[in-house]
Amino acid sequence: MSTQKVRVGFIGLGIMGGPMAGHILGAGYPLCVYNRTASRVEELASRGARVGASPAEVAAEAEVVITMVSDSPDVEKVIGGSEGVFKAIRPDSVVVDMSTISPEVERDLSKLLQSKQCHLVDAPVSGGDVGARNASLAIMAGGEREIFERVKPLLEVMGQPTYCGSVGCGQLTKLCNQILVVMTLLGISEALAYARKNDLDPRVMVEATQGGAAGSWQLSNLASKIIDRDFAPGFMVDLMDKDLRLVLESAETSGVPLPGTFLVAGLFKEIQAQGRGREGTQALAKVLEAMAGL
Amino acid sequence: MSTQKVRVGFIGLGIMGGPMAGHILGAGYPLCVYNRTASRVEELASRGARVGASPAEVAAEAEVVITMVSDSPDVEKVIGGSEGVFKAIRPDSVVVDMSTISPEVERDLSKLLQSKQCHLVDAPVSGGDVGARNASLAIMAGGEREIFERVKPLLEVMGQPTYCGSVGCGQLTKLCNQILVVMTLLGISEALAYARKNDLDPRVMVEATQGGAAGSWQLSNLASKIIDRDFAPGFMVDLMDKDLRLVLESAETSGVPLPGTFLVAGLFKEIQAQGRGREGTQALAKVLEAMAGL
Numbered sequence: 191m192s193t194q195k196v197r198v199g200f201i202g203l204g205i206m207g208g209p210m211a212g213h214i215l216g217a218g219y220p221l222c223v224y225n226r227t228a229s230r231v232e233e234l235a236s237r238g239a240r241v242g243a244s245p246a247e248v249a250a251e252a253e254v255v256i257t258m259v260s261d262s263p264d265v266e267k268v269i270g271g272s273e274g275v276f277k278a279i280r281p282d283s284v285v286v287d288m289s290t291i292s293p294e295v296e297r298d299l300s301k302l303l304q305s306k307q308c309h310l311v312d313a314p315v316s317g318g319d320v321g322a323r324n325a326s327l328a329i330m331a332g333g334e335r336e337i338f339e340r341v342k343p344l345l346e347v348m349g350q351p352t353y354c355g356s357v358g359c360g361q362l363t364k365l366c367n368q369i370l371v372v373m374t375l376l377g378i379s380e381a382l383a384y385a386r387k388n389d390l391d392p393r394v395m396v397e398a399t400q401g402g403a404a405g406s407w408q409l410s411n412l413a414s415k416i417i418d419r420d421f422a423p424g425f426m427v428d429l430m431d432k433d434l435r436l437v438l439e440s441a442e443t444s445g446v447p448l449p450g451t452f453l454v455a456g457l458f459k460e461i462q463a464q465g466r467g468r469e470g471t472q473a474l475a476k477v478l479e480a481m482a483g484l
Numbered sequence: 485m486s487t488q489k490v491r492v493g494f495i496g497l498g499i500m501g502g503p504m505a506g507h508i509l510g511a512g513y514p515l516c517v518y519n520r521t522a523s524r525v526e527e528l529a530s531r532g533a534r535v536g537a538s539p540a541e542v543a544a545e546a547e548v549v550i551t552m553v554s555d556s557p558d559v560e561k562v563i564g565g566s567e568g569v570f571k572a573i574r575p576d577s578v579v580v581d582m583s584t585i586s587p588e589v590e591r592d593l594s595k596l597l598q599s600k601q602c603h604l605v606d607a608p609v610s611g612g613d614v615g616a617r618n619a620s621l622a623i624m625a626g627g628e629r630e631i632f633e634r635v636k637p638l639l640e641v642m643g644q645p646t647y648c649g650s651v652g653c654g655q656l657t658k659l660c661n662q663i664l665v666v667m668t669l670l671g672i673s674e675a676l677a678y679a680r681k682n683d684l685d686p687r688v689m690v691e692a693t694q695g696g697a698a699g700s701w702q703l704s705n706l707a708s709k710i711i712d713r714d715f716a717p718g719f720m721v722d723l724m725d726k727d728l729r730l731v732l733e734s735a736e737t738s739g740v741p742l743p744g745t746f747l748v749a750g751l752f753k754e755i756q757a758q759g760r761g762r763e764g765t766q767a768l769a770k771v772l773e774a775m776a777g778l
Binding site (some may be wrong): 390 | 529534605610611622624646647648649650652653656659660661662663664665666667668670671672674675677678679681682683684685689691692693695696697698699700702703705718719731734735738739740741742743744745747748751756772775776777
């Protein structure tokens, strides 16, 4: 690529994609955007972004197309659909999918794009809407190393990219991240329910344990929210439920029994059944409390 | 108590109790020791400790009696048995039980000791034999606040004491600690098995996730041991199995279902069935690997 900034397309301007695209525009990249709900493009358009009428129109304008949508079928449609990216993308372009979706779907899309001499980098993120606004997302990227290096400066506008391996390895890493998060959170939820039911001050318990082998980011940052009954979302139950479905589907495909993750996934269904899908993941604690009659 | 150092008794000179008693002697406390296997008293005796022929003899010599044995029945025997502490303890003495045992048993022993105007502080520790040798144990203490303050300088010779509440709250906190530890470890074991089975470099996965919401002490300190196939014990499977039994018994008594801890406890039985009871807790990863056919 030239020393001029690459032309970027951005598809999916939701709570994450909106601020991410804003950082790209702010960094001086020529930007063309598309969103299914058209009203979301207005702010970026007023700042100078071009607006495409379809993912295909965005792809026709861009050398790098970023997608940030909800789930595997959304990415498949945005790329492979009748008005999709694949229809209009030009040779040697790169699609960077920053959605959290199935690793297997990423590999299939990569093969599709290769048929037009194009490349895929899967680059899901961690850090939530706060990370998106502050450009501090952890970005877990998979793809050919050379292609990753090509888009790395662009990713650095949104956060800290880590190269994880071949196509799909970004998603695999993100799904590992979610396994780690929910299992640690279940431990915290069980310890808090056990403490409260036994008249042990949960704040004392957290204080006494967080500095040692039991310590975790969530024990230091989410446990106090549970104790303070603050269930506002840092990361929403409905989204974690989706990610856990991706984990279990992928684990099934690859023949890896994950008994703990399977158990937590069931408990997340219970949170949703209680009508708490839009609360933060720390609402898991309430399921354990209910079991204990608290 | 006077400005003179209190006379201390120490019962149970195992891998933990041996170095702990050594620190007390080193700090200048008059010390009388007892151990079931008599050879273990020799080193301390050569450094000036008196040796009691029974727990009762130790109690007769001491204002504070520390017990550091394996399990609830051992503590019950050492304190309430025919040659036990209770037989000879003098009024206003304090028993500090630093074993990890049942919170309910601690409360019962406290009542027994009250009948002789004596006091119990339960003060289980975390930090393993390394912490015992370095006097850097985390000490979780339960009992009357005033009694805790009385023995605090003595506890500080062995590590950092935290006051957790009434009698039993030290044990409750320790059991919470173990819940947190095993659930986080199960998450790490599942994430590693899933990564390896899907050809994701486990080191890359750990590197990419440990700085965020998935981060934990164990992810930063035990995951690399699993990857390097180092299963030497920091904390032994057999001991964690014992602690998980205490957790589940206490949870049953207090009516707190702990589905995740229950699951992990079953997996620890599987580690033992594989003959790995004397390996470190990170051997849990091997159970998940075996499930995945790795």
